[in-house]
Amino acid sequence: MNTPHLELSFIAARLEGLEETIIFKLIDRAQFCTNLSGYERGKSGFSSDVSHSLFEIRMLHQERMDAQFGRFCVPEERPFTHDLPAPQRLVNLPDSKLHISNFDFISQAKDILTSYLELIPKICISGDDGQYGSSVEDDIYAIQSIARRIHYGALYVAESKYASDPGTYGRFIKTRDTDALMEKLTRKEVEDSIVERIRNKTISTQLFVNRVVRNAIDPDVVAEYYKEWIIPLTKKGEIAYLINRQNV
Amino acid sequence: MNTPHLELSFIAARLEGLEETIIFKLIDRAQFCTNLSGYERGKSGFSSDVSHSLFEIRMLHQERMDAQFGRFCVPEERPFTHDLPAPQRLVNLPDSKLHISNFDFISQAKDILTSYLELIPKICISGDDGQYGSSVEDDIYAIQSIARRIHYGALYVAESKYASDPGTYGRFIKTRDTDALMEKLTRKEVEDSIVERIRNKTISTQLFVNRVVRNAIDPDVVAEYYKEWIIPLTKKGEIAYLINRQNV
Numbered sequence: 238m239n240t241p242h243l244e245l246s247f248i249a250a251r252l253e254g255l256e257e258t259i260i261f262k263l264i265d266r267a268q269f270c271t272n273l274s275g276y277e278r279g280k281s282g283f284s285s286d287v288s289h290s291l292f293e294i295r296m297l298h299q300e301r302m303d304a305q306f307g308r309f310c311v312p313e314e315r316p317f318t319h320d321l322p323a324p325q326r327l328v329n330l331p332d333s334k335l336h337i338s339n340f341d342f343i344s345q346a347k348d349i350l351t352s353y354l355e356l357i358p359k360i361c362i363s364g365d366d367g368q369y370g371s372s373v374e375d376d377i378y379a380i381q382s383i384a385r386r387i388h389y390g391a392l393y394v395a396e397s398k399y400a401s402d403p404g405t406y407g408r409f410i411k412t413r414d415t416d417a418l419m420e421k422l423t424r425k426e427v428e429d430s431i432v433e434r435i436r437n438k439t440i441s442t443q444l445f446v447n448r449v450v451r452n453a454i455d456p457d458v459v460a461e462y463y464k465e466w467i468i469p470l471t472k473k474g475e476i477a478y479l480i481n482r483q484n485v
Numbered sequence: 486m487n488t489p490h491l492e493l494s495f496i497a498a499r500l501e502g503l504e505e506t507i508i509f510k511l512i513d514r515a516q517f518c519t520n521l522s523g524y525e526r527g528k529s530g531f532s533s534d535v536s537h538s539l540f541e542i543r544m545l546h547q548e549r550m551d552a553q554f555g556r557f558c559v560p561e562e563r564p565f566t567h568d569l570p571a572p573q574r575l576v577n578l579p580d581s582k583l584h585i586s587n588f589d590f591i592s593q594a595k596d597i598l599t600s601y602l603e604l605i606p607k608i609c610i611s612g613d614d615g616q617y618g619s620s621v622e623d624d625i626y627a628i629q630s631i632a633r634r635i636h637y638g639a640l641y642v643a644e645s646k647y648a649s650d651p652g653t654y655g656r657f658i659k660t661r662d663t664d665a666l667m668e669k670l671t672r673k674e675v676e677d678s679i680v681e682r683i684r685n686k687t688i689s690t691q692l693f694v695n696r697v698v699r700n701a702i703d704p705d706v707v708a709e710y711y712k713e714w715i716i717p718l719t720k721k722g723e724i725a726y727l728i729n730r731q732n733v
Contacts, residue, residue, distance in 0.1 A: 261509035
C-alpha cells in the first residue's frame with residue numbers, strides 16, 4: 238500500500254487528533270444549561286417557522302451556509318439535513334482513493350443526532366439559563382466534530398483494512414456476511430485503549446479548571462459516549478462502506 | 486449596588502469563564518497551517534465574489550446567519566461587518582442595566598480583527614495544507630469568542646466601576662479626561678494575574694497532548710496576546726462606554 242493517507246497509522250493519528258476538538262466542543266456546550274426549550278418545536282422564536290425547534294433551524298441554516306462553502310464535497314463531511322444548495326465555491330480536493338459511488342451510503346447522521354441529544358443532559362447542568370442561541374450554536378459545532386470523526390473513520394479505516402486483505406474482505410462482501418466483516422474489523426484492545434485515552438484527555442483538559450466559574454464535564458460520560466456510540470457507529474459506517482464498495 | 490450581574494465579582498467570573506473557550510478555539514485553529522490563501526482577495530474560490538478573501542466571505546455569511554438568530558441583540562455581541570439583516574427570531578433578553586444608546590459605540594471590532602490576523606502565524610504552522618474552509622471556519626469561532634470577552638468586559642466592567650464611584654467618574658467624563666479615566670480603571674496587579682492565569686491555562690490544557698498528532702500552541706503567545714491586545718482593547722472599550730454613558 239503506497240498511498241500514505243490510506244496507511245492505518247496515518248488514519249489513526251488523524252482520528253486521535255480529532256479527539257481534543259470533540260472534547261473542547263462538549264466542554265464549551267456544557268457552559269450552558271440543558272435549555273430544553275431549544276429542542277422543542279414551536280419554541281424557536283422564529284415567527285416564520287413554528288414547525289421546527291431552534292436546534293433544527295440552526296442546523297438547517299448552518300448546513301445551508303456550509304454547503305455553499307463546499308463542506309459536503311469532503312467525503313467525511315456528511316450532512317444532517319437534506320435539499321442543500323450547491324457549492325458556490327470551487328473546492329480543489331485530492332483524490333480520496335475511496336471506492337464508493339455516494340459518500341452518503343456510509344452516513345450515520347440519524348444515530349449521531351439521537352445519541353448527541355441524549356448526551357446533552359449528561360454533560361450540562363439541568364435547567365434553563367435563557368441562552369438558547371448560544372447552546373444550539375455550540376451543539377452544532379460539537380455534533381459536526383463528532384460526525385467528522387465517525388465518518389472519517391468509517392471511510393478511511395474501512396478502505397485501509399480492505400486494502401490490507403482484499404481476498405478475505407472481498408469474500409465476506411460478496412456473501413453480504415456483515416457478522417464476519419464486523420468480527421474482522423474489530424480490535425477490542427484498540428477500542429479499549431481509545432476509550433481510556435478519551436477519559437484521560439477529558440480529565441487532563443479540565444485538571445486546573447476553576448469550578449466556581451466553569452462547569453466541568455464527567456470524564457466517564459465522554460468515555461462512555463465514545464464506547465457506546467462513536468466507536469460502534471464508526472464500525473457501522475465501515476460495514477456500510479465495505480458492503481457498498483465498488484470493484485470488489 | 487443591588488444588581489448582581491453588575492457586581493464586579495460576577496463580571497470577573499464571567500470573564501474568567503470565557504478564557505478556556507478562547508484558548509480551545511485558538512488550539513483548534515492551530516491544527517491547520519497558516520493557509521495564507523484563505524486571507525487573500527480573489528482566492529476564495531467563489532466565482533460570484535472575486536473582491537473578498539475566503540475569510541471575509543465566511544465572516545459575512547456567518548454574521549448574516551447569526552443576525553437572523555438575534556445574536557447582535559446581545560450587548561456584548563458586536564459584529565465585524567455591516568448592513569446585516571434584521572433578527573427573524575424573537576429574543577427575550579433581561580434588562581442589561583447598561584446606560585448607552587448604541588452598543589456599537591464601544592465596538593473594538595477593527596482592532597480585534599487586525600490583532601487576530603497577526604496572531605495566526607504565531608500559533609499555526611507556517612505553510613499550506615489546503616484546508617482553507619476549515620481554517621477560516623475556526624477563525625470565525627475564535628475571533629467571535631475573543632470579541633465577546635472584550636465587549637462584555639468593556640460594557641459591564643465600565644458600568645460596574647462607574648456605579649461604584651459615580652462622582653469621580655462623572656467628573657472625568659464631563660471633562661472628557663480619558664487619561665484620568667484610564668488611570669482610574671487600571672489595576673495593574675489584576676491585569677498581571679489574568680495574563681499569568683492565561684499562560685497557566687494554556688499550559689495545563691495541552692499538558693498531555695500527543696504532539697505527534699496535534700500542534701500545540703505556545704502559552705507565551707496566548708499570554709502576550711491577552712496582555713497586548715485583549716486587556717488594552719477591553720479598557721479602550723470601557724473608556725468608550727464611559728464617554729458615551731447617558732445620565733452622567
